[in-house]
């Protein structure tokens with residue numbers, strides 16, 4: 001039988017039962033590979049509604065540093081009998097199956113083209129431990145030990161991690177070492193080690209860190225000066241509010257008095273969440289909510305108010321597959337349009353698209369400056385793939401000289417000095433008016449905030465001209481926004497090309513890899529990663545400079561493409577759809593395949609062929 | 613003409629309060645409600661209460677939802693920041709505002725449609741959370757602004773102007789507020805200034821969730837024969853349990869009262885509530901007794917008014933959350949940003 005051979009380039013998938021303590025053992029496995037200087041990218045897969053609560057943890061190991069999902073499994077660690085059949089099916093021919101061989105499994109349950117590795121995990125465990133909790137936890141460490149021998153992972157890397165994890169609890173460290181050795185010993189004595197898949201030390205990681213996008217965004221909110229968080233639990237956004245809570249407790253609680261320099265409310269629903277955020281923003285605090293598509297739907301009316309009454313608010317939308325409850329534990333980029341044009345009437349909102357946890361942190365902080373500067377809601381558009389997975393990313397950085405940009409806020413002193421205050425008066429020509437915080441001055445600067453039309457001095461009016469004047473100023477403000485939001489990042493191919501690709505958010509790692517794949521087949525393509533809406537001038541330029549532009553996104557209806565066509569008045573024929581929306585993270589082979597197919601149908605001759 | 617500023621001519625003889633302000637300094641622009649609307653009397657009572665309490669107008673934030681009642685914040689406290697939010701959602705906006713700055717006084721104004729129909733959930737949850745606010749529902753049993761449909765406080769059997777009876781059970785917001793832990797609960801009538809003004813004063817001085825249900829007849833859509841929210845009906849069925857006097861400062865009560873006729877409650881800020889009893893068996897500091905009393909008298913068709921419950925020792929949402937005394941909206945970078953050193957430490961733990 002063929003045996004897959006690969007060094008630092010394969011996919012291991014763990015099939016577990018939820019709550020079996022496997023999560024930390026699986027993370028240990030991924031981290032040990034990182035400690036060996038090799039890129040490892042873990043992803044959680046957890047259906048929301050299947051009996052027995054299976055969970056999967058996939059680790060892609062890539063010598064070239066690719067971090068997008070790859071698809072297919074080279075080594076399956078099948079620890080969940082309930083998903084056995086499905087798990088066996090997903091192994092590539094010549095791949096490997098690792099399983100607990102304590103109980104005899106009939107031969108019909110295996111595949112002839114898969115290499116089987118049985119380790120009697122339960123038997124080893126039962127011989128060693130008596131407490132059932134110990135048996136369960138150490139069984140996970142035993143399989144990590146056995147895998148380390150099979151894949152040639154340095155046991156010292158694992159031991160180092162265990163020692164750090166349980167620092168100060170020497171007994172626990174030793175117990176984990178023992179379990180690890182039990183697994184290693186068994187494999188080394190009874191199995192042919194290593195198998196065809198091995199990890200070899202490299203030097204790819206540098207100073208990068210492994211972190212979750214949601215927690216990074218929560219941390220960004222702490223650094224960005226957010227003091228009020230109002231939220232309602234929903235997968236996959238919950239760990240964002242929890243991350244904010246955790247870092248507030250760590251950094252914002254007075255050491256002596258216990259006083260909190262933050263307030264977190266678990267609201268009764270998303271309407272109340274956004275209402276509280278708007279109330280706090282109106283009153284001069286930096287406030288945010290974290291939610292997902294269904295929550296954004298509920299917040300629509302309030303978002304129109306915040307847009308029209310010009311109140312800063314930050315929303316983290318960790319997107320999941322819709323519509324309705326859709327696939328609540330699967331990833332998509334399907335709220336682009338519902339966020340960009342949220343609410344009734346003519347509205348447009350600021351969107352930010354982080355690509356990884358580092359940008360979740362950066363944009364998580366920056367969103368508050370933008371919201372204050374532009375006095376409007378700002379959406380940070382994460383998705384489940386970045387939000388709920390640990391991902392290797394650049395370390396977090398902070399400039400200590402940076403100060404919060406609170407935007408145009410008129411003070412009591414300025415009012416006393418006789419400055420004219422009109423809440424909706426465009427004094428600087430950028431469409432952004434001044435505001436005052438409630439309670440600023442005994443007799444000057446107060447105004448009435450409302451969702452109904454008003455004049456430049458915030459006085460209620462139903463005069464069409466005044467209404468239109470205000471709506472036009474809001475457009476002007478939006479044009480100002482396009483000049484201060486993070487610009488798109490362009491990466492041109494080595495060879496000149498008339499093909500371009502636009503992508504954003506969690507598609508980034510798969511896109512990086514797809515560009516290399518396409519280059520190998522002779523298709524050169526320039527790439528533009530959009531980081532914000534409204535689009536800066538660079539986006540229009542990029543599209544102008546290419547004959548065909550592929551818009552790669554993770555939804556059915558090509559929402560980003562629609563937004564580009566609508567906002568920049570692009571000829572739709574010029575923008576080709578590349579759409580991946582089955583709920584799994586987009587892969588490089590999907591993107592490259594789709595682009596190759598379209599290129600062929602458009603009769604675009606690959607560069608190399610054209611030259612030869 | 614959609615905006616009517618009031619001429620700011622100060623009459624030389626207008627009385628000044630402790631801050632040197634006159635009544636006019638607490639007024640807003642001219643009301644555009646129907647002449648005789650109960651809501652305008654409540655606005656007048658609010659102006660009166662704030663003036664008498666010497667509250668600096670700019671330290672009050674007035675918030676409302678949508679409805680005729682919710683329009684009224686334009687008609688009082690012109691030097692205060694105001695926020696006319698969306699229908700039924702004033703409580704969440706007020707809660708957020710309060711989170712941002714605990715030092716201001718929060719006045720929420722709403723209607724029965726706004727609070728008992730579309731906004732019933734937000735009303736309930738803001739009370740539960742103990743938000744430090746004065747929450748007034750201007751209760752007319754109908755949606756005035758959309759021309760007279762029944763709201764959720766309309767009594768079962770009450771007749772609309774077109775003669776159609778309401779078949780649904782009424783929500784009594786006072787009963788709900790009591791059950792959900794409001795620490796100051798009153799009911800009054802827009803036609804009874806003497807009762808309403810001190811009730812509002814007590815609520816403004818109260819720390820915690822203070823709720824006032826104020827019956828406020830809609831003269832245009834719900835003041836006819838067969839209505840249970842008309843001026844005549846409310847006057848006939850009004851059963852006041854006490855009469856309130858709010859005494860500021862820490863001065864002691866010196867006068868002697870016959871035993872059992874007066875109850876004194878000291879609030880958090882030192883203000884004293886002097887309750888002259890009208891119903892001898894009524895104890896305004898006993899929540900459960902108040903709930904029972906209310907139900908019994910409701911069954912008799914009486915509208916119980918007065919200060920129905922007060923907890924002088926109450927706390928608020930910030931006490932429960934443990935928020936800093938310094939308002940969150942006034943914190944600077946040093947107070948909020950952990951800085952690069954903390955981040956470096958965190959980075960090191962993530963490798």
Ligand SMILES: Cc1ncc(C[n+]2csc(CCOP(=O)(O)OP(=O)(O)O)c2C)c(N)n1
Pocket residue numbers: 678679680681682699722723724725726727750752754755756757758763
């Ligand atoms: C979402 C939404 N639905 C419906 C309306 C229409 N609307 C405006 S005011 C109102 C009812 C107001 O009734 P109430 O709160 O009792 O105030 P009143 O006018 O009686 O003082 C309704 C239904 C609205 N503004 N928003």
Ligand code: SF4
Pocket residue numbers: 645646648649650651680681752756757829830831832833
């Ligand atoms: S319609 Fe009714 S509630 Fe509205 S202003 Fe007129 S009287 Fe008042």
Ligand SMILES: [Mg+2]
Pocket residue numbers: 679681723724725750751752753754755756763
């Ligand atoms: Mg009403």
